[in-house]
Amino acid sequence: MTAVLEVRDLQKTFGAVVAAKDINVTVNEHEIIGIIGANGAGKTTFVNMVTGYLKPTSGHIEFAGRNIIGLPPRAITTLGISRSFQVPQVFMSESVFDNLMMAYAITEEKGMGLLSPMYNDERAGRVDAHLDRYQIVEYRNATASTLPQGVRKLLDIAMAAVSKPTILMLDEPTSGISVEEKFGLMDVIMEALRQDNTTVLFIEHDMEIVERYVSRVLAFYQGQVICDAPTAEALVDPGVREFVIGEEYHRTRTENGNGNGNNRDDDQGSTDNA
Amino acid sequence: MRYVDKTVIGLSIAFVVLVFADFFMAEWMRFIGLQSLARGAVALGLLVLWRTGLVSFGHALYFGFGAYTAAMLTLIGFHDAFFLVFAGTLSAGVLAFLLGFLLRRYRAIFFALLNMAFSMILYGVIVKTEELGSTDGFSLGPPTFLGYAPEGEAVQTALFLFTLVFTYIVTVGVHLYMKTTLGSMSMAVRENEIRVEYLGYSAEKVIHVKYVFSGLVAGFGGAIIALAIGQVDPDSMANWTVSGEFVFITILSGIGNVGATYIGALVFELIRTYAFEYAPQVWQFILGGSLLAIIMFLPDGIWSLFSRFRKSEG
Numbered sequence: 001m002t003a004v005l006e007v008r009d010l011q012k013t014f015g016a017v018v019a020a021k022d023i024n025v026t027v028n029e030h031e032i033i034g035i036i037g038a039n040g041a042g043k044t045t046f047v048n049m050v051t052g053y054l055k056p057t058s059g060h061i062e063f064a065g066r067n068i069i070g071l072p073p074r075a076i077t078t079l080g081i082s083r084s085f086q087v088p089q090v091f092m093s094e095s096v097f098d099n100l101m102m103a104y105a106i107t108e109e110k111g112m113g114l115l116s117p118m119y120n121d122e123r124a125g126r127v128d129a130h131l132d133r134y135q136i137v138e139y140r141n142a143t144a145s146t147l148p149q150g151v152r153k154l155l156d157i158a159m160a161a162v163s164k165p166t167i168l169m170l171d172e173p174t175s176g177i178s179v180e181e182k183f184g185l186m187d188v189i190m191e192a193l194r195q196d197n198t199t200v201l202f203i204e205h206d207m208e209i210v211e212r213y214v215s216r217v218l219a220f221y222q223g224q225v226i227c228d229a230p231t232a233e234a235l236v237d238p239g240v241r242e243f244v245i246g247e248e249y250h251r252t253r254t255e256n257g258n259g260n261g262n263n264r265d266d267d268q269g270s271t272d273n274a
Numbered sequence: 275m276r277y278v279d280k281t282v283i284g285l286s287i288a289f290v291v292l293v294f295a296d297f298f299m300a301e302w303m304r305f306i307g308l309q310s311l312a313r314g315a316v317a318l319g320l321l322v323l324w325r326t327g328l329v330s331f332g333h334a335l336y337f338g339f340g341a342y343t344a345a346m347l348t349l350i351g352f353h354d355a356f357f358l359v360f361a362g363t364l365s366a367g368v369l370a371f372l373l374g375f376l377l378r379r380y381r382a383i384f385f386a387l388l389n390m391a392f393s394m395i396l397y398g399v400i401v402k403t404e405e406l407g408s409t410d411g412f413s414l415g416p417p418t419f420l421g422y423a424p425e426g427e428a429v430q431t432a433l434f435l436f437t438l439v440f441t442y443i444v445t446v447g448v449h450l451y452m453k454t455t456l457g458s459m460s461m462a463v464r465e466n467e468i469r470v471e472y473l474g475y476s477a478e479k480v481i482h483v484k485y486v487f488s489g490l491v492a493g494f495g496g497a498i499i500a501l502a503i504g505q506v507d508p509d510s511m512a513n514w515t516v517s518g519e520f521v522f523i524t525i526l527s528g529i530g531n532v533g534a535t536y537i538g539a540l541v542f543e544l545i546r547t548y549a550f551e552y553a554p555q556v557w558q559f560i561l562g563g564s565l566l567a568i569i570m571f572l573p574d575g576i577w578s579l580f581s582r583f584r585k586s587e588g
Binding site (some may be wrong): 051162 | 283403449453454455456458459461462465466468469470472473475476478
């Protein structure tokens, strides 16, 4: 396994608030990593720092053989780290097809190529293949603002994946999605990304999703990584159970026997976008 | 090109018709036509910005800069229209390029008013410069065209043809540019700058390109108007009301089609000319009333009449 991303001693403070502290993470090729933690634990801050949206107070982020701290998001995207957003960032008044067309054109054209016509049949073919892979063909001509939330999330992720990034970071791909739809959505995303051998890091609140799709867990609490271990190990880690999952959830299920799993007190579906 | 572009055909037909019409038009019509072409070209720059989600209340800056550059060059002995218009266009473009580094960081009302602030600086400078005639401005002689020195009505005929050729090229160019990746990025920047950044391109760079273009065509329009009127003065070249007129024309035209700006400019000139002639006391009232009517009944501008017609046809 080769390391693709190395984060060392990452710190971020907003005044007196410590949003990230002593973060040390090595991400290996083709890993699927779940980032978990309560609201304000520093998950999105971590993603924002790696993708260049926020500048860390100190520390190193090494990717593709160089320190990427201080680079703007567009440079980091070009190097090979893409991201999707908790609130989908798409071109709302355009059709799904045009959204992806634009994404492909921006990704593929450089320099004078920017002055060649955006639309050509080969590119349209790639866009249609992409729509197919993300199973949103039926929404091809629908305007993005009219899409159901789940489809818009898929579109957002599909746009982020256009550049075939080495690493794709997904910020809460299943937030705001109904329980029945979650697994279907994740199946589509994971299958699509697997075909490109993309390394995936995603923020998730739903432990069932984490258990099913993730090989390794990074648990955040108060700006620190309190656990970095394979999924099975991490989910029984006492720290994770206390600060991330919440013991309450497990107690109702196992000891009283009357829990139906719905009264978990973690914060799924909530917002903590920095 | 595998399919035939309707807009290019339409513009080409209009071009040919106007070339012939040039030799038969009454003088006043040609003058209004010339004004419309020049102001329409400025509005074309605003249309490009508008599609990127930006409105400028200060493009009289580039209009005036282009006009005064051309006019000042006649003071030191240059009279060739090609050179004067080229210099006016280029100087305004360079100014837009420099100011663009600052302005590309602003959006919405801040962008609009910062443009206006810069335009009023130019206005102030001109008004305070007595060598340039202060508020009276100064006049410039008739232009020559690569050695051809027309006299009388032939000046306007030649100038109209000259303007027509260049506006045609620019307009077709803009139309084709809108279909390129960089051109289409107007939409992307307007809709979502964050996504543009995370696709790997700088939204500010896109805005800068559009801004320089709008400066270039505004300088072009200014230089043409200077030659057409034969006089430059700050109040009709660089004042903020002139910027307002360009925004007016853009609203009137709508941003549906590049050709619409010329129609909008023509309608604007006609309303203004006739309102001024028949109702000199209330002509601004009429102008304002027509703007209100457009916003209420044709919020997407005159061009929406055409697209509406086409839709009912299909």
